[in-house]
Amino acid sequence: MNRDILPLCAGVNLQYVAPHVAWVTLDRPQARNAIDADVTIGLELAVAMTETDVDIWCTVLTGAGEQAFCAGADLRVIAEGEAASLSTPGGGFAGFVNQPRQKPWIAAVNGFALAGGTEIALACDLIVAAEHATFGLPEVQRGLVAAAGGLYRLTRAIPRALALELILTGERLPAQRAHQIGLVNHVVPMEGLRACALALAQRICANAPIAVRESLTVARAAFDHDDQALRQISAHAMHTVASSNDFKEGPRAFLEKRPPRWSGT
Known part of the structure:
Protein backbone atom coordinates (compact mmCIF):
# COMPACT_ATOMS: atom_id res chain seq x y z
CA MET A 1 0.00 0.00 0.00
CA ASN A 2 1.27 3.48 -0.90
CA ARG A 3 1.39 5.44 2.35
CA ASP A 4 2.76 8.61 0.73
CA ILE A 5 0.88 11.81 1.46
CA LEU A 6 -0.91 13.01 -1.66
CA PRO A 7 -1.51 16.79 -1.77
CA LEU A 8 -4.92 17.38 -3.33
CA CYS A 9 -4.54 21.15 -3.22
CA ALA A 10 -2.95 23.86 -1.08
CA GLY A 11 -4.64 22.89 2.16
CA VAL A 12 -5.88 19.29 1.81
CA ASN A 13 -3.84 16.09 1.88
CA LEU A 14 -4.88 12.48 1.38
CA GLN A 15 -3.05 9.40 2.61
CA TYR A 16 -3.78 5.69 2.48
CA VAL A 17 -2.92 4.70 6.05
CA ALA A 18 -4.18 1.12 6.34
CA PRO A 19 -5.99 -1.46 4.20
CA HIS A 20 -9.22 0.15 2.98
CA VAL A 21 -8.74 3.34 5.05
CA ALA A 22 -8.03 6.82 3.70
CA TRP A 23 -6.88 9.73 5.87
CA VAL A 24 -7.76 13.28 4.77
CA THR A 25 -6.14 16.26 6.50
CA LEU A 26 -7.14 19.92 6.44
CA ASP A 27 -3.63 21.35 6.25
CA ARG A 28 -3.78 25.08 6.97
CA PRO A 29 -2.60 25.18 10.60
CA GLN A 30 -1.42 28.77 10.23
CA ALA A 31 -5.07 29.70 9.54
CA ARG A 32 -6.53 27.24 12.08
CA ASN A 33 -7.47 25.02 9.15
CA ALA A 34 -10.11 27.50 8.02
CA ILE A 35 -11.89 26.83 4.74
CA ASP A 36 -10.75 28.80 1.71
CA ALA A 37 -11.30 28.22 -2.00
CA ASP A 38 -8.45 25.72 -2.31
CA VAL A 39 -9.64 23.63 0.64
CA THR A 40 -13.14 23.62 -0.83
CA ILE A 41 -11.83 22.22 -4.10
CA GLY A 42 -9.60 19.75 -2.27
CA LEU A 43 -12.32 18.37 0.00
CA GLU A 44 -14.69 17.87 -2.89
CA LEU A 45 -11.90 16.05 -4.73
CA ALA A 46 -11.19 13.91 -1.65
CA VAL A 47 -14.81 12.77 -1.59
CA ALA A 48 -14.75 11.98 -5.30
CA MET A 49 -11.51 10.00 -4.99
CA THR A 50 -12.57 7.94 -1.98
CA GLU A 51 -16.03 7.27 -3.38
CA THR A 52 -14.67 5.95 -6.68
CA ASP A 53 -11.73 3.98 -5.25
CA VAL A 54 -13.11 0.47 -4.72
CA ASP A 55 -10.27 -0.29 -2.30
CA ILE A 56 -11.30 2.50 0.11
CA TRP A 57 -14.11 1.53 2.49
CA CYS A 58 -13.82 4.24 5.18
CA THR A 59 -12.26 7.71 5.43
CA VAL A 60 -11.00 9.73 8.41
CA LEU A 61 -11.03 13.54 8.28
CA THR A 62 -8.87 15.61 10.64
CA GLY A 63 -7.02 18.91 10.90
CA ALA A 64 -3.30 19.61 11.00
CA THR A 88 -19.63 24.11 -4.65
CA PRO A 89 -22.92 23.32 -6.40
CA GLY A 90 -22.78 19.63 -5.50
CA GLY A 91 -21.04 19.73 -2.15
CA GLY A 92 -22.23 22.91 -0.48
CA PHE A 93 -19.96 24.54 2.09
CA ALA A 94 -16.34 23.34 1.87
CA GLY A 95 -17.38 21.12 -1.03
CA PHE A 96 -18.37 18.63 1.66
CA VAL A 97 -21.40 19.19 3.90
CA ASN A 98 -23.97 18.36 1.21
CA GLN A 99 -21.82 16.04 -0.88
CA PRO A 100 -23.53 12.66 -1.46
CA ARG A 101 -21.37 9.91 0.03
CA GLN A 102 -22.01 6.18 0.27
CA LYS A 103 -19.00 5.32 2.40
CA PRO A 104 -18.59 6.23 6.09
CA TRP A 105 -16.49 9.21 7.21
CA ILE A 106 -15.06 9.68 10.69
CA ALA A 107 -14.20 13.16 11.98
CA ALA A 108 -11.08 13.06 14.19
CA VAL A 109 -11.45 16.42 15.94
CA ASN A 110 -7.98 17.47 17.09
CA GLY A 111 -8.87 20.86 18.58
CA PHE A 112 -11.68 23.35 18.35
CA ALA A 113 -14.31 22.84 15.67
CA LEU A 114 -16.27 26.06 15.43
CA ALA A 115 -18.94 27.38 13.06
CA GLY A 116 -18.31 25.64 9.75
CA GLY A 117 -15.85 23.36 11.54
CA THR A 118 -18.66 21.94 13.66
CA GLU A 119 -20.84 21.71 10.55
CA ILE A 120 -18.16 19.67 8.76
CA ALA A 121 -17.85 17.35 11.77
CA LEU A 122 -21.64 16.95 11.90
CA ALA A 123 -21.66 16.07 8.20
CA CYS A 124 -19.41 13.10 8.98
CA ASP A 125 -20.96 9.88 10.24
CA LEU A 126 -18.94 9.39 13.43
CA ILE A 127 -16.85 11.73 15.59
CA VAL A 128 -13.86 11.04 17.81
CA ALA A 129 -12.31 13.94 19.67
CA ALA A 130 -9.23 14.91 21.62
CA GLU A 131 -9.85 15.83 25.25
CA HIS A 132 -9.23 19.53 24.61
CA ALA A 133 -11.54 19.71 21.57
CA THR A 134 -14.57 21.98 21.59
CA PHE A 135 -17.57 22.41 19.33
CA GLY A 136 -19.83 25.37 18.69
CA LEU A 137 -21.99 27.37 16.34
CA PRO A 138 -21.08 30.95 17.30
CA GLU A 139 -22.59 32.53 14.20
CA VAL A 140 -25.26 34.46 16.12
CA GLN A 141 -22.49 36.24 18.02
CA ARG A 142 -21.41 37.74 14.69
CA GLY A 143 -24.83 38.43 13.26
CA LEU A 144 -24.68 35.34 11.05
CA VAL A 145 -26.55 32.05 10.64
CA ALA A 146 -25.03 28.56 10.63
CA ALA A 147 -26.37 27.80 7.17
CA ALA A 148 -24.23 24.77 6.29
CA GLY A 149 -26.40 22.19 8.02
CA GLY A 150 -25.36 22.82 11.60
CA LEU A 151 -28.71 24.10 12.79
CA TYR A 152 -30.65 20.99 11.85
CA ARG A 153 -27.91 18.39 12.22
CA LEU A 154 -27.07 19.50 15.75
CA THR A 155 -30.76 19.54 16.70
CA ARG A 156 -31.10 15.97 15.42
CA ALA A 157 -27.91 14.77 17.11
CA ILE A 158 -28.45 15.93 20.72
CA PRO A 159 -31.39 16.78 23.00
CA ARG A 160 -33.47 19.59 21.52
CA ALA A 161 -33.27 21.92 24.51
CA LEU A 162 -29.50 21.72 24.68
CA ALA A 163 -29.15 22.17 20.92
CA LEU A 164 -31.30 25.29 21.07
CA GLU A 165 -29.27 26.68 23.96
CA LEU A 166 -26.02 26.19 22.05
CA ILE A 167 -27.48 27.63 18.84
CA LEU A 168 -29.05 30.69 20.47
CA THR A 169 -26.13 31.56 22.76
CA GLY A 170 -23.27 30.57 20.47
CA GLU A 171 -21.48 29.01 23.44
CA ARG A 172 -18.92 26.23 23.10
CA LEU A 173 -19.45 22.56 23.93
CA PRO A 174 -16.43 20.75 25.47
CA ALA A 175 -15.52 17.33 24.14
CA GLN A 176 -16.36 15.47 27.35
CA ARG A 177 -19.83 17.02 27.50
CA ALA A 178 -20.31 16.28 23.79
CA HIS A 179 -19.49 12.67 24.54
CA GLN A 180 -21.92 12.52 27.48
CA ILE A 181 -24.83 13.67 25.32
CA GLY A 182 -24.00 11.39 22.40
CA LEU A 183 -22.59 13.85 19.89
CA VAL A 184 -19.10 12.32 20.06
CA ASN A 185 -18.34 8.59 19.95
CA HIS A 186 -15.01 8.63 21.77
CA VAL A 187 -12.87 11.17 23.65
CA VAL A 188 -9.17 10.42 24.08
CA PRO A 189 -5.94 12.26 24.90
CA MET A 190 -4.54 14.10 21.90
CA GLU A 191 -1.67 11.66 21.54
CA GLY A 192 -4.17 8.81 21.13
CA LEU A 193 -6.53 10.49 18.68
CA ARG A 194 -5.03 9.10 15.51
CA ALA A 195 -4.91 5.56 16.90
CA CYS A 196 -8.52 5.83 18.12
CA ALA A 197 -9.83 7.04 14.76
CA LEU A 198 -7.84 4.44 12.86
CA ALA A 199 -9.00 1.63 15.15
CA LEU A 200 -12.63 2.67 14.64
CA ALA A 201 -12.14 2.77 10.87
CA GLN A 202 -10.57 -0.68 10.92
CA ARG A 203 -13.44 -2.06 12.98
CA ILE A 204 -15.80 -0.79 10.29
CA CYS A 205 -13.62 -2.23 7.54
CA ALA A 206 -13.68 -5.65 9.18
CA ASN A 207 -17.28 -5.89 7.96
CA ALA A 208 -18.68 -6.45 4.49
CA PRO A 209 -18.30 -3.09 2.70
CA ILE A 210 -21.50 -3.28 0.67
CA ALA A 211 -23.50 -4.20 3.77
CA VAL A 212 -21.90 -1.28 5.62
CA ARG A 213 -22.73 1.18 2.85
CA GLU A 214 -26.33 0.00 2.48
CA SER A 215 -26.88 0.01 6.25
CA LEU A 216 -25.51 3.54 6.40
CA THR A 217 -27.85 4.65 3.62
CA VAL A 218 -30.90 3.43 5.55
CA ALA A 219 -29.70 4.90 8.84
CA ARG A 220 -29.03 8.30 7.26
CA ALA A 221 -32.54 8.34 5.82
CA ALA A 222 -34.19 7.72 9.20
CA PHE A 223 -34.79 11.41 9.93
CA ASP A 224 -36.04 12.29 6.46
CA HIS A 225 -38.71 9.67 5.70
CA ASP A 226 -41.71 7.99 7.28
CA ASP A 227 -41.81 4.27 8.09
CA GLN A 228 -43.40 3.32 4.79
CA ALA A 229 -40.66 4.98 2.77
CA LEU A 230 -38.00 3.56 5.06
CA ARG A 231 -39.34 0.07 4.51
CA GLN A 232 -38.85 0.55 0.78
CA ILE A 233 -35.35 1.95 1.28
CA SER A 234 -34.52 -0.99 3.54
CA ALA A 235 -35.87 -3.47 1.01
CA HIS A 236 -33.72 -1.92 -1.70
CA ALA A 237 -30.69 -2.13 0.58
CA MET A 238 -31.38 -5.80 1.27
CA HIS A 239 -31.75 -6.52 -2.45
CA THR A 240 -28.42 -4.84 -3.16
CA VAL A 241 -26.65 -6.78 -0.42
CA ALA A 242 -28.26 -10.08 -1.43
CA SER A 243 -26.95 -9.57 -4.96
CA SER A 244 -23.35 -9.31 -3.78
CA ASN A 245 -20.71 -12.01 -3.51
CA ASP A 246 -20.16 -11.07 0.12
CA PHE A 247 -23.74 -12.12 0.92
CA LYS A 248 -22.62 -15.72 0.40
CA GLU A 249 -19.14 -15.26 1.85
CA GLY A 250 -20.37 -14.22 5.31
CA PRO A 251 -22.39 -17.39 6.10
CA ARG A 252 -19.78 -19.58 4.38
CA ALA A 253 -16.99 -18.17 6.56
CA PHE A 254 -19.10 -18.66 9.67
CA LEU A 255 -19.77 -22.32 8.86
CA GLU A 256 -16.10 -22.91 8.00
CA LYS A 257 -15.03 -21.17 11.23
CA ARG A 258 -12.69 -18.71 9.53
CA PRO A 259 -12.54 -14.93 9.08
CA PRO A 260 -14.56 -13.75 6.07
CA ARG A 261 -12.69 -12.62 2.98
CA TRP A 262 -14.75 -9.67 1.77
CA SER A 263 -14.45 -8.74 -1.89
CA GLY A 264 -16.72 -5.70 -1.89
CA THR A 265 -18.44 -7.03 -5.01
Missing part, protein backbone atom coordinates in the same frame (compact mmCIF):
# COMPACT_ATOMS: atom_id res chain seq x y z
CA GLY A 65 -1.73 20.50 14.33
CA GLU A 66 -3.18 20.30 17.83
CA GLN A 67 -5.03 23.60 18.06
CA ALA A 68 -7.86 23.41 15.55
CA PHE A 69 -9.83 20.85 13.60
CA CYS A 70 -11.36 23.68 11.58
CA ALA A 71 -12.24 27.28 12.42
CA GLY A 72 -14.95 27.38 9.76
CA ALA A 73 -14.94 29.78 6.85
CA ASP A 74 -11.84 31.90 6.30
CA LEU A 75 -13.17 35.35 7.19
CA ARG A 76 -10.57 37.00 4.98
CA VAL A 77 -12.16 35.34 1.97
CA ILE A 78 -15.58 36.58 3.05
CA ALA A 79 -14.24 40.10 3.70
CA GLU A 80 -12.85 40.14 0.16
CA GLY A 81 -16.31 39.39 -1.24
CA GLU A 82 -15.41 35.86 -2.34
CA ALA A 83 -17.76 33.89 -0.09
CA ALA A 84 -19.14 32.00 -3.08
CA SER A 85 -15.75 30.30 -3.51
CA LEU A 86 -16.28 28.46 -0.22
CA SER A 87 -19.08 26.30 -1.63
